[in-house]
Amino acid sequence: xxxxxxxxxxxxxxxxxxxxxxxxxxxxxxxxxxxxxxxxxxxxxxxxxxxxxxxxxxxxxxxxxxxxxxxxxxxxxxxxxxxxxxxxxxxxxxxxxxxxxxxxxxxxxxxxxxxxxxxxxxxxxxxxxxxxxxxxxxxxxxxxxxxxxxxxxxxxxxxxxxxxxxxxxxxxxxxxxxxxxxxxxxxxxxxxxxxxxxxxxxxxxxxxxxxxxxxxxxxxxxxxxxxxxxxxxxxxxxxxxxxxxxxxxxxxxxxxxxxxxxxxxxxxxxxxxxxxxxxxxxxxxxxxxxxx
Amino acid sequence: xxxxxxxxxxxxxxxxxxxxxxxxxxxxxxxxxxxxxxxxxxxxxxxxxxxxxxxxxxxxxxxxxxxxxxxxxxxxxxxxxxxxxxxxxxxxxxxxxxxxxxxxxxxxxxxxxxxxxxxxxxxxxxxxxxxxxxxxxxxxxxxxxxxxxxxxxxxxxxxxxxxxxxxxxxxxxxxxxxxxxxxxxxxxxxxxxxxxxxxxxxxxxxxxxxxxxxxxxxxxxxxxxxxxxxxxxxxxxxxxxxxxxxxxxxxxxxxxxxxxxxxxxxxxxxxxxxxxxxxxxxxxxxxxxxxxxxx
Numbered sequence: 001x002x003x004x005x006x007x008x009x010x011x012x013x014x015x016x017x018x019x020x021x022x023x024x025x026x027x028x029x030x031x032x033x034x035x036x037x038x039x040x041x042x043x044x045x046x047x048x049x050x051x052x053x054x055x056x057x058x059x060x061x062x063x064x065x066x067x068x069x070x071x072x073x074x075x076x077x078x079x080x081x082x083x084x085x086x087x088x089x090x091x092x093x094x095x096x097x098x099x100x101x102x103x104x105x106x107x108x109x110x111x112x113x114x115x116x117x118x119x120x121x122x123x124x125x126x127x128x129x130x131x132x133x134x135x136x137x138x139x140x141x142x143x144x145x146x147x148x149x150x151x152x153x154x155x156x157x158x159x160x161x162x163x164x165x166x167x168x169x170x171x172x173x174x175x176x177x178x179x180x181x182x183x184x185x186x187x188x189x190x191x192x193x194x195x196x197x198x199x200x201x202x203x204x205x206x207x208x209x210x211x212x213x214x215x216x217x218x219x220x221x222x223x224x225x226x227x228x229x230x231x232x233x234x235x236x237x238x239x240x241x242x243x244x245x246x247x248x249x250x251x252x253x254x255x256x257x258x259x260x261x262x263x264x265x266x267x268x269x270x271x272x273x274x275x276x277x278x279x280x281x282x283x284x285x286x287x288x289x290x291x292x
Numbered sequence: 293x294x295x296x297x298x299x300x301x302x303x304x305x306x307x308x309x310x311x312x313x314x315x316x317x318x319x320x321x322x323x324x325x326x327x328x329x330x331x332x333x334x335x336x337x338x339x340x341x342x343x344x345x346x347x348x349x350x351x352x353x354x355x356x357x358x359x360x361x362x363x364x365x366x367x368x369x370x371x372x373x374x375x376x377x378x379x380x381x382x383x384x385x386x387x388x389x390x391x392x393x394x395x396x397x398x399x400x401x402x403x404x405x406x407x408x409x410x411x412x413x414x415x416x417x418x419x420x421x422x423x424x425x426x427x428x429x430x431x432x433x434x435x436x437x438x439x440x441x442x443x444x445x446x447x448x449x450x451x452x453x454x455x456x457x458x459x460x461x462x463x464x465x466x467x468x469x470x471x472x473x474x475x476x477x478x479x480x481x482x483x484x485x486x487x488x489x490x491x492x493x494x495x496x497x498x499x500x501x502x503x504x505x506x507x508x509x510x511x512x513x514x515x516x517x518x519x520x521x522x523x524x525x526x527x528x529x530x531x532x533x534x535x536x537x538x539x540x541x542x543x544x545x546x547x548x549x550x551x552x553x554x555x556x557x558x559x560x561x562x563x564x565x566x567x568x569x570x571x572x573x574x575x576x577x578x579x580x581x582x583x584x585x586x587x
Contacts, residue, residue, distance in 0.1 A: 055387055074392050083388070084384035088380070088385065090380060090382040090385065091382070093305065097305050100298075100305075104295060105389045105390065106389060141385075
């Protein structure tokens with residue numbers, strides 16, 4: 001396995017007891033990428049992320065920052081930031097106490113930078129976590145994590161349950177204060193439309209299997225949307241699109257690759273959104289067939 | 293600051309208020325009650341006890357009281373420590389930081405089960421001076437406080453404090469298998485852990501003793517508790533009568549404390565100590581394993 005990529009996985013499987021949460025997937029994440037990890041609830045996103053940070057054992061080959069996550073968890077977490085999906089900062093702690101704790105536990109943490117980042121928020125240094133709103137707690141957590149001089153950040157549904165303003169503030173801080181072209185972020189979320197502009201790459205998990213792993217540039221070239229009249233529906237269906245759905249009141253179809261010329265002539269080509277693609281690639285086939 | 297020290301600091305940040313209330317409230321209450329309380333002492337009511345004996349009594353009783361109250365509270369908290377971070381849902385945050393599972397658990401155990409009892413003894417010893425003086429002033433007058441034989445009391449007090457601190461460490465060693473077993477049971481069986489452990493030990497002892505005449509469980513538990521008690525005070529101190537007797541004992545106190553401490557240390561040279569060590573290590577291992585599976 002090469003070490004130029006920050007993450008390299010081959011034939012990676014993660015099991016929870018008898019359940020296989022991630023099933024033999026392979027992917028890599030290079031420097032300076034912002035990768036979205038998309039999948040339905042139970043698709044295996046959290047299990048994959050926990051395996052990446054060494055909190056769950058895995059089989060297959062997995063190197064994160066050149067390290068074995070499970071065997072070298074402590075060493076790995078020195079160069080990797082992780083916000084878990086159920087991240088609850090200790091409610092008893094004050095903000096300045098958390099900064100003290102982070103300073104002592106995380107060798108790459110800069111207390112000064114954390115204080116600077118917190119000045120951008122409404123969180124004060126003497127505030128107790130239990131007095132903060134959920135959005136403020138997430139902002140605080142990101143400020144603490146973003147003050148770590150790490151190479152890779154893994155965020156598991158970091159904005160779950162936040163209102164749109166809090167989500168916007170979170171992503172602004174992430175992109176403005178942490179991403180520098182060298183560091184990479186792997187972020188899982190259900191808010192696909194919101195993070196699409198931030199992403200350079202996307203991975204989609206469906207029932208533990210990786211159904212897509214590509215850059216957004218390649219994605220735009222590879223997948224084609226075709227809006228068409230209802231009268232052409234049968235001919236479009238005969239060309240076996242990935243998904244047929246309605247968009248802005250008009251029938252549409254999504255193809256992996258350019259559709260045949262005679263089919264393309266039946267409608268108007270457009271760039272499908274990540275949401276449409278997500279639905280197309282992760283929807284159960286029997287449901288897909290019912291889309292008319 | 294090393295990571296382990298930071299983990300200890302985290303324990304202090306989270307729990308110091310409760311600990312300080314436990315340690316400071318009872319002696320401060322006593323201190324307040326002495327001058328303003330309605331209970332009146334007079335030399336006659338205390339029999340023939342001289343001022344020096346009253347001071348010695350305070351120096352022994354107050355640290356014992358503070359240690360007793362603190363230890364009582366800690367024993368009840370111990371089993372809950374294993375699942376503390378799960379219960380306040382911060383476990384994922386702690387697991388996301390670069391610290392080993394053994395260091396995280398080790399810091400919790402060291403702070404709650406060793407350092408806090410040591411602090412309780414130290415706080416008790418400090419406050420015992422004020423309480424002792426206040427009692428002497430109350431009963432014998434202010435002049436009696438200045439007339440106390442401080443050149444004898446101070447060395448005796450210091451040796452007594454060192455003996456108590458050493459005794460607490462040894463007592464922790466003897467009690468550690470029970471405390472860590474309660475934590476491990478709680479970590480694996482949640483709220484049923486401590487009851488299941490207590491029932492398993494008592495029923496196991498009863499069945500083995502009744503049907504096979506084997507009393508190893510009961511004897512082991514009794515042995516751990518007896519050794520823990522003897523770790524603090526191995527041999528009963530001699531009874532002191534009158535001011536002369538108290539002065540004589542004070543002069544001899546440093547050597548008595550040293551010999552009593554050595555006797556407690558010698559108790560480690562028995563197979564039960566090896567059992568305590570191995571059982572503690574096994575329970576600690578179970579705690580680490582449980583934490584590593586929280587991912």
